[in-house]
Amino acid sequence: MKLTEITIRHLQMELKSPFSTSFGTLKNRDFLLLEAKSDDGLIGWGESVAFYSPWYTEETMKTNWHMLEDFLIPLILNKEINHPDEVSEIFASIRKNNMAKAAIEGAVWDIYAQQTNQSLAQALGGKQKRIEVGVSIGIQSTIEELIALVDSYVKEGYKRMKVKIKPGWDVDVIRALRDEFPDVAIMADANSAYTLNDIELLKQLDEFDLMMIEQPLAADDIVDHGVLQKELKTPICLDESICSLEDARKAVELGSTKVINVKIGRVGGLTEARRIHDYCAEKGLPVWCGGMLESGIGRAHNIALTSLPNFTLPGDTSGSNRYWERDIITPEVVAVDGMIEVPQTVGIGYEIDREAVEAFTVGKKHYR
Numbered sequence: 632m633k634l635t636e637i638t639i640r641h642l643q644m645e646l647k648s649p650f651s652t653s654f655g656t657l658k659n660r661d662f663l664l665l666e667a668k669s670d671d672g673l674i675g676w677g678e679s680v681a682f683y684s685p686w687y688t689e690e691t692m693k694t695n696w697h698m699l700e701d702f703l704i705p706l707i708l709n710k711e712i713n714h715p716d717e718v719s720e721i722f723a724s725i726r727k728n729n730m731a732k733a734a735i736e737g738a739v740w741d742i743y744a745q746q747t748n749q750s751l752a753q754a755l756g757g758k759q760k761r762i763e764v765g766v767s768i769g770i771q772s773t774i775e776e777l778i779a780l781v782d783s784y785v786k787e788g789y790k791r792m793k794v795k796i797k798p799g800w801d802v803d804v805i806r807a808l809r810d811e812f813p814d815v816a817i818m819a820d821a822n823s824a825y826t827l828n829d830i831e832l833l834k835q836l837d838e839f840d841l842m843m844i845e846q847p848l849a850a851d852d853i854v855d856h857g858v859l860q861k862e863l864k865t866p867i868c869l870d871e872s873i874c875s876l877e878d879a880r881k882a883v884e885l886g887s888t889k890v891i892n893v894k895i896g897r898v899g900g901l902t903e904a905r906r907i908h909d910y911c912a913e914k915g916l917p918v919w920c921g922g923m924l925e926s927g928i929g930r931a932h933n934i935a936l937t938s939l940p941n942f943t944l945p946g947d948t949s950g951s952n953r954y955w956e957r958d959i960i961t962p963e964v965v966a967v968d969g970m971i972e973v974p975q976t977v978g979i980g981y982e983i984d985r986e987a988v989e990a991f992t993v994g995k996k997h998y999r
């Protein structure tokens with residue numbers, strides 16, 4: 632296939648409720664959608680998960696647009712692509728900028744699935760027909776509010792509760808949750824809010840039988856996490872630190888992580904995400920699919936990826952209705968009792984609601 636046309640859109644969608652982490656609060660989700668057309672007339676969609684501000688990683692919506700327009704699109708337009716795995720080779724001369732790369736690669740995987748008459752999940756080799764999902768819950772104003780939220784998600788059947796922690800909102804919060812929900816699967820995500828000076832505090836979390844603690848230390852660290860893991864019973868899960876298979880290999884060899892949160896955008900696309908999945912399966916480490924407050928298109932890609940066999944822990948891809956009044960796909964993603972059906976129809980398995988896409992578009996540009 633060849634990509635003959637690409638459209639980039641800046642979408643802005645209001646979150647149903649603001650999302651707070653150790654680094655800030657998000658009310659609106661600004662992101663890029665990429666629509667690619669192939670020489671045989673098929674259309675594939677990709678989503679860049681970069682945020683408006685560089686608080687999760689260094690990439691932003693605008694740096695992604697710059698990378699796409701000035702470097703990535705010129706490299707790929709009208710280039711013969713036999714398989715989506717070749718996209719990362721075409722982009723090999725460009726360092727990092729993984730979320731920008733993943734947006735194009737996702738659209739290529741979508742077109743490839745259509746060309747080969749398979750669902751995206753099947754094209755990736757995924758076999759699971761239903762996937763287990765949990766929720767990621769931001770920092771709340773009070774512990775009571777957090778407990779009420781967790782209670783509602785437990786009642787909806789979500790399979791695990793991930794709660795954000797930061798200094799001052801950690802041990803007491805987790806203790807209160809554990810007291811209230813003795814049998815619920817709970818994990819904590821620190822988004823790099825601690826250092827090795829906090830070892831004694833982090834050790835206190837061992838008491839609460841957490842499934843794991845996600846990214847307690849620096850976003851670019853894989854060494855200190857190994858030091859910390861030796862002191863903790865609770866498994867460490869790396870998120871921000873893992874941007875490639877090589878990062879995963881080094882972290883695993885150093886004993887810095889026992890679980891990996893795989894995010895398609897953070898690692899540069901579905902091909903690299905699958906490689907990390909395969910490597911972890913070989914090493915006996917479970918993986919799960921992280922979320923980036925995606926629209927339905929990113930969500931569909933996450934669901935397809937999660938159908939691979941070593942995604943054995945519930946992911947962050949909960950139903951569309953947790954985030955949006957109206958999503959940009961039909962049907963929307965629905966979680967029933969913490970399970971999502973993996974679409975078996977050709978491509979991503981959801982229709983694009985073009986009217987909704989237009990309604991949320993605040994800027995766009997065509998490339999050919």
Ligand SMILES: O=C(O)CCC(=O)C1=CC=C[C@@H](O)[C@@H]1C(=O)O
Nearest residue numbers: 652687767921922923924925947
């Ligand atoms: O519900 C989701 O999509 C997951 C949200 C979530 O936990 C995260 C989204 C974006 C950045 C981070 O704060 C974070 C994470 O670290 O996993």
Ligand SMILES: [Mg+2]
Nearest residue numbers: 820845846870
């Ligand atoms: Mg995280």
